Amino acid sequence: MRQWKLHLLVLATTFLIFPVLGLAARTLVPSVLTIDLYNGLLFLCLVPSTVQSSIAFTSIARGHVSAAIVSASLSNILGVVLTPLLVVLLMQTSGAPRVDGTAIRDIVLQLLLPFAMGQLLRPLIADWLAQHTLLTKAVDRGSILLVVYTAFSIGMTAHIWSSVDPWQLVAVAVVSTVLLALVLAITVATGRLARLDRGDAIVLLFCGSKKSLASGLPMALVLFPATGVGLIMLPLMIFHQIQLMVCSAIASRLSRGGEPEGTSSPRAVRA
DSSP: OOOHHHHHHHHHIIIIIHHHHHHHGGGGTTTTSOHHHHHHHHHHHHSOOOSHHHHHHHHHTTOOHHHHHHHHHHHHHHHHHHHHHHHHHHOOOSSOOOOSHHHHHHHIIIIIHHHHHHHHHHHHHHHHHHTOHHHHHHHHHHHHHHHHHHHHHHHHHTTHHHHSOHHHHHHHHHHHHHHHHHHHHHHHHHHHHTTOOHHHHHHHHHHHHOOOHHHHHHHHHHHSOGGGHHHHHHHHHHHHHHHHHHHHHHHHHHHTTOOOTTOOOHHHHHO
Protein backbone atom coordinates (compact mmCIF):
# COMPACT_ATOMS: atom_id res chain seq x y z
CA MET A 1 0.00 0.00 0.00
CA ARG A 2 2.95 2.35 0.54
CA GLN A 3 3.68 2.21 -3.21
CA TRP A 4 1.02 4.87 -3.66
CA LYS A 5 2.49 6.32 -6.85
CA LEU A 6 2.25 2.98 -8.65
CA HIS A 7 -1.29 2.30 -7.45
CA LEU A 8 -2.45 5.79 -8.44
CA LEU A 9 -0.99 5.31 -11.92
CA VAL A 10 -2.84 2.01 -12.31
CA LEU A 11 -6.12 3.51 -11.09
CA ALA A 12 -5.68 6.57 -13.32
CA THR A 13 -5.17 4.33 -16.34
CA THR A 14 -8.21 2.22 -15.49
CA PHE A 15 -10.68 4.95 -14.53
CA LEU A 16 -9.34 8.01 -16.40
CA ILE A 17 -7.32 7.08 -19.49
CA PHE A 18 -9.67 4.29 -20.56
CA PRO A 19 -12.85 6.44 -20.24
CA VAL A 20 -11.21 9.29 -22.18
CA LEU A 21 -10.32 6.89 -24.99
CA GLY A 22 -13.84 5.48 -24.84
CA LEU A 23 -15.36 8.93 -25.23
CA ALA A 24 -13.00 9.66 -28.14
CA ALA A 25 -14.27 6.52 -29.88
CA ARG A 26 -17.67 8.26 -30.25
CA THR A 27 -16.32 9.62 -33.52
CA LEU A 28 -16.57 6.07 -34.92
CA VAL A 29 -20.39 6.21 -34.80
CA PRO A 30 -22.06 5.42 -37.19
CA SER A 31 -19.33 4.87 -39.78
CA VAL A 32 -17.58 2.03 -37.92
CA LEU A 33 -19.70 1.16 -34.87
CA THR A 34 -23.42 1.25 -34.26
CA ILE A 35 -24.55 3.28 -31.28
CA ASP A 36 -25.35 0.09 -29.32
CA LEU A 37 -21.90 -1.38 -29.95
CA TYR A 38 -20.31 1.95 -29.04
CA ASN A 39 -22.18 1.96 -25.74
CA GLY A 40 -20.76 -1.50 -25.08
CA LEU A 41 -17.28 -0.25 -25.94
CA LEU A 42 -17.69 2.69 -23.58
CA PHE A 43 -18.93 0.39 -20.82
CA LEU A 44 -15.84 -1.82 -21.14
CA CYS A 45 -13.73 1.32 -20.65
CA LEU A 46 -15.48 1.96 -17.32
CA VAL A 47 -15.16 -1.43 -15.61
CA PRO A 48 -12.28 -2.21 -13.21
CA SER A 49 -9.14 -4.20 -13.93
CA THR A 50 -8.92 -7.97 -13.73
CA VAL A 51 -7.46 -9.67 -10.68
CA GLN A 52 -6.54 -13.19 -11.73
CA SER A 53 -4.95 -12.53 -15.13
CA SER A 54 -3.21 -9.32 -14.04
CA ILE A 55 -1.47 -11.16 -11.21
CA ALA A 56 -0.74 -14.21 -13.36
CA PHE A 57 0.86 -12.22 -16.18
CA THR A 58 2.84 -10.12 -13.71
CA SER A 59 4.17 -13.31 -12.16
CA ILE A 60 5.08 -14.82 -15.55
CA ALA A 61 6.89 -11.62 -16.54
CA ARG A 62 8.77 -11.59 -13.20
CA GLY A 63 7.26 -8.34 -12.02
CA HIS A 64 6.26 -7.31 -8.49
CA VAL A 65 3.47 -9.78 -7.75
CA SER A 66 2.58 -8.34 -4.34
CA ALA A 67 2.11 -4.88 -5.87
CA ALA A 68 -0.04 -6.41 -8.62
CA ILE A 69 -2.26 -8.08 -6.01
CA VAL A 70 -2.81 -4.76 -4.23
CA SER A 71 -3.36 -2.73 -7.41
CA ALA A 72 -5.79 -5.21 -8.94
CA SER A 73 -7.70 -5.58 -5.66
CA LEU A 74 -7.91 -1.81 -5.19
CA SER A 75 -9.22 -1.43 -8.73
CA ASN A 76 -12.01 -3.92 -8.10
CA ILE A 77 -12.94 -2.54 -4.68
CA LEU A 78 -13.10 1.05 -5.93
CA GLY A 79 -14.83 -0.10 -9.10
CA VAL A 80 -17.89 -1.03 -7.04
CA VAL A 81 -18.42 2.73 -6.63
CA LEU A 82 -16.54 4.29 -9.57
CA THR A 83 -17.98 2.17 -12.38
CA PRO A 84 -21.67 2.90 -11.61
CA LEU A 85 -20.78 6.57 -11.12
CA LEU A 86 -18.98 6.73 -14.48
CA VAL A 87 -21.85 4.91 -16.17
CA VAL A 88 -24.28 7.56 -14.94
CA LEU A 89 -22.00 10.43 -15.93
CA LEU A 90 -20.85 9.22 -19.33
CA MET A 91 -23.28 6.73 -20.82
CA GLN A 92 -26.43 7.58 -22.72
CA THR A 93 -28.25 4.40 -23.69
CA SER A 94 -31.70 3.67 -25.04
CA GLY A 95 -32.37 1.85 -21.80
CA ALA A 96 -31.25 4.19 -19.03
CA PRO A 97 -28.87 2.57 -16.53
CA ARG A 98 -30.43 1.83 -13.16
CA VAL A 99 -28.21 3.28 -10.48
CA ASP A 100 -30.06 3.55 -7.18
CA GLY A 101 -29.82 2.10 -3.70
CA THR A 102 -30.95 -1.31 -4.91
CA ALA A 103 -28.38 -1.40 -7.72
CA ILE A 104 -25.53 -0.44 -5.39
CA ARG A 105 -26.69 -3.07 -2.90
CA ASP A 106 -26.73 -5.77 -5.57
CA ILE A 107 -23.23 -4.84 -6.79
CA VAL A 108 -21.87 -4.82 -3.24
CA LEU A 109 -23.46 -8.21 -2.49
CA GLN A 110 -22.11 -9.81 -5.67
CA LEU A 111 -18.60 -8.30 -5.75
CA LEU A 112 -17.51 -6.61 -2.53
CA LEU A 113 -19.06 -8.93 0.06
CA PRO A 114 -17.42 -12.12 -1.26
CA PHE A 115 -14.05 -10.35 -1.30
CA ALA A 116 -14.48 -9.15 2.29
CA MET A 117 -15.63 -12.57 3.46
CA GLY A 118 -12.63 -14.20 1.82
CA GLN A 119 -10.24 -11.87 3.60
CA LEU A 120 -11.94 -12.40 6.98
CA LEU A 121 -11.99 -16.19 6.61
CA ARG A 122 -8.44 -16.49 5.31
CA PRO A 123 -6.75 -16.81 8.76
CA LEU A 124 -9.14 -19.65 9.59
CA ILE A 125 -9.01 -21.66 6.38
CA ALA A 126 -5.65 -20.76 4.79
CA ASP A 127 -3.91 -23.91 6.03
CA TRP A 128 -6.77 -26.14 4.88
CA LEU A 129 -6.82 -24.52 1.45
CA ALA A 130 -3.06 -24.94 1.13
CA GLN A 131 -3.57 -28.69 1.55
CA HIS A 132 -6.28 -28.81 -1.15
CA THR A 133 -4.74 -26.89 -4.04
CA LEU A 134 -6.59 -28.98 -6.63
CA LEU A 135 -9.92 -27.95 -5.14
CA THR A 136 -9.00 -24.26 -4.94
CA LYS A 137 -7.79 -24.28 -8.57
CA ALA A 138 -11.03 -25.94 -9.69
CA VAL A 139 -13.18 -23.38 -7.86
CA ASP A 140 -11.04 -20.45 -9.01
CA ARG A 141 -10.89 -21.38 -12.67
CA GLY A 142 -14.39 -22.82 -12.66
CA SER A 143 -15.88 -19.55 -11.44
CA ILE A 144 -14.17 -17.63 -14.25
CA LEU A 145 -15.37 -20.23 -16.75
CA LEU A 146 -18.94 -19.84 -15.49
CA VAL A 147 -18.74 -16.05 -15.86
CA VAL A 148 -17.59 -16.37 -19.48
CA TYR A 149 -20.23 -19.03 -20.16
CA THR A 150 -22.93 -16.80 -18.66
CA ALA A 151 -21.83 -13.82 -20.75
CA PHE A 152 -21.98 -15.80 -23.99
CA SER A 153 -25.28 -17.41 -22.95
CA ILE A 154 -26.82 -13.99 -22.45
CA GLY A 155 -25.66 -13.10 -25.94
CA MET A 156 -27.26 -16.24 -27.36
CA THR A 157 -30.62 -15.75 -25.61
CA ALA A 158 -30.66 -12.09 -26.71
CA HIS A 159 -29.93 -13.21 -30.30
CA ILE A 160 -27.11 -10.68 -30.62
CA TRP A 161 -25.23 -12.96 -33.02
CA SER A 162 -28.09 -12.64 -35.49
CA SER A 163 -28.56 -8.91 -34.92
CA VAL A 164 -24.85 -8.12 -35.43
CA ASP A 165 -23.41 -8.91 -38.86
CA PRO A 166 -19.88 -10.32 -39.32
CA TRP A 167 -18.42 -6.99 -40.42
CA GLN A 168 -19.62 -5.35 -37.22
CA LEU A 169 -17.93 -8.09 -35.19
CA VAL A 170 -14.73 -7.49 -37.14
CA ALA A 171 -15.06 -3.75 -36.49
CA VAL A 172 -15.46 -4.33 -32.74
CA ALA A 173 -12.43 -6.64 -32.75
CA VAL A 174 -10.29 -4.12 -34.64
CA VAL A 175 -11.35 -1.21 -32.43
CA SER A 176 -10.73 -3.31 -29.31
CA THR A 177 -7.26 -4.23 -30.56
CA VAL A 178 -6.42 -0.59 -31.27
CA LEU A 179 -7.76 0.42 -27.85
CA LEU A 180 -5.59 -2.18 -26.13
CA ALA A 181 -2.54 -1.15 -28.15
CA LEU A 182 -3.04 2.50 -27.19
CA VAL A 183 -3.37 1.70 -23.50
CA LEU A 184 -0.32 -0.57 -23.57
CA ALA A 185 1.69 2.19 -25.22
CA ILE A 186 0.44 4.73 -22.67
CA THR A 187 1.35 2.49 -19.72
CA VAL A 188 4.84 1.92 -21.11
CA ALA A 189 5.34 5.66 -21.66
CA THR A 190 3.95 6.45 -18.21
CA GLY A 191 6.29 3.92 -16.62
CA ARG A 192 9.20 5.60 -18.31
CA LEU A 193 8.14 9.13 -17.32
CA ALA A 194 7.50 8.03 -13.73
CA ARG A 195 10.90 6.28 -13.66
CA LEU A 196 9.43 3.04 -12.36
CA ASP A 197 11.76 0.09 -11.92
CA ARG A 198 11.21 -3.00 -14.03
CA GLY A 199 8.96 -4.82 -11.55
CA ASP A 200 6.64 -1.84 -11.03
CA ALA A 201 6.56 -1.03 -14.76
CA ILE A 202 5.31 -4.57 -15.39
CA VAL A 203 2.58 -4.10 -12.79
CA LEU A 204 1.44 -0.89 -14.49
CA LEU A 205 1.57 -2.58 -17.89
CA PHE A 206 -0.65 -5.51 -16.96
CA CYS A 207 -2.91 -4.13 -14.21
CA GLY A 208 -3.51 -0.90 -16.09
CA SER A 209 -4.37 -2.45 -19.45
CA LYS A 210 -6.86 -5.10 -18.28
CA LYS A 211 -10.64 -4.99 -18.11
CA SER A 212 -12.57 -7.48 -16.00
CA LEU A 213 -15.28 -9.62 -17.55
CA ALA A 214 -15.87 -11.19 -14.13
CA SER A 215 -16.74 -7.78 -12.63
CA GLY A 216 -18.28 -6.26 -15.75
CA LEU A 217 -20.97 -8.91 -16.22
CA PRO A 218 -22.56 -8.66 -12.74
CA MET A 219 -22.49 -4.87 -12.99
CA ALA A 220 -24.11 -4.89 -16.43
CA LEU A 221 -26.85 -7.24 -15.23
CA VAL A 222 -27.60 -4.84 -12.37
CA LEU A 223 -27.21 -1.53 -14.21
CA PHE A 224 -28.88 -2.18 -17.58
CA PRO A 225 -32.21 -3.60 -18.76
CA ALA A 226 -32.03 -7.32 -19.46
CA THR A 227 -32.89 -6.81 -23.14
CA GLY A 228 -29.82 -4.66 -23.73
CA VAL A 229 -27.19 -6.51 -21.70
CA GLY A 230 -26.18 -8.78 -24.59
CA LEU A 231 -25.02 -5.95 -26.88
CA ILE A 232 -23.53 -4.03 -23.95
CA MET A 233 -21.39 -7.06 -23.04
CA LEU A 234 -20.29 -7.97 -26.58
CA PRO A 235 -17.32 -5.54 -26.84
CA LEU A 236 -16.12 -6.54 -23.36
CA MET A 237 -16.28 -10.23 -24.27
CA ILE A 238 -14.22 -9.62 -27.41
CA PHE A 239 -11.76 -7.31 -25.65
CA HIS A 240 -11.34 -9.90 -22.88
CA GLN A 241 -10.18 -12.54 -25.35
CA ILE A 242 -7.84 -10.15 -27.17
CA GLN A 243 -6.21 -8.91 -23.96
CA LEU A 244 -5.53 -12.48 -22.83
CA MET A 245 -3.82 -13.42 -26.09
CA VAL A 246 -1.80 -10.20 -26.44
CA CYS A 247 -0.74 -9.95 -22.81
CA SER A 248 0.15 -13.64 -22.73
CA ALA A 249 2.62 -13.05 -25.57
CA ILE A 250 4.02 -9.94 -23.85
CA ALA A 251 4.41 -11.74 -20.52
CA SER A 252 6.16 -14.63 -22.22
CA ARG A 253 8.63 -12.24 -23.86
CA LEU A 254 9.29 -10.40 -20.59
CA SER A 255 9.83 -13.69 -18.77
CA ARG A 256 12.87 -14.27 -20.97
CA GLY A 257 14.50 -11.14 -19.59
CA GLY A 258 13.15 -8.42 -21.84
CA GLU A 259 12.02 -5.13 -20.35
CA PRO A 260 8.93 -3.13 -21.29
CA GLU A 261 10.32 -0.86 -23.96
CA GLY A 262 11.20 2.55 -22.62
CA THR A 263 11.11 1.70 -18.92
CA SER A 264 13.86 2.87 -16.65
CA SER A 265 16.45 0.44 -15.37
CA PRO A 266 17.15 0.19 -11.64
CA ARG A 267 20.51 1.93 -12.26
CA ALA A 268 18.75 4.84 -13.95
CA VAL A 269 16.26 5.07 -11.10
CA ARG A 270 19.07 5.19 -8.53
CA ALA A 271 20.83 7.86 -10.54
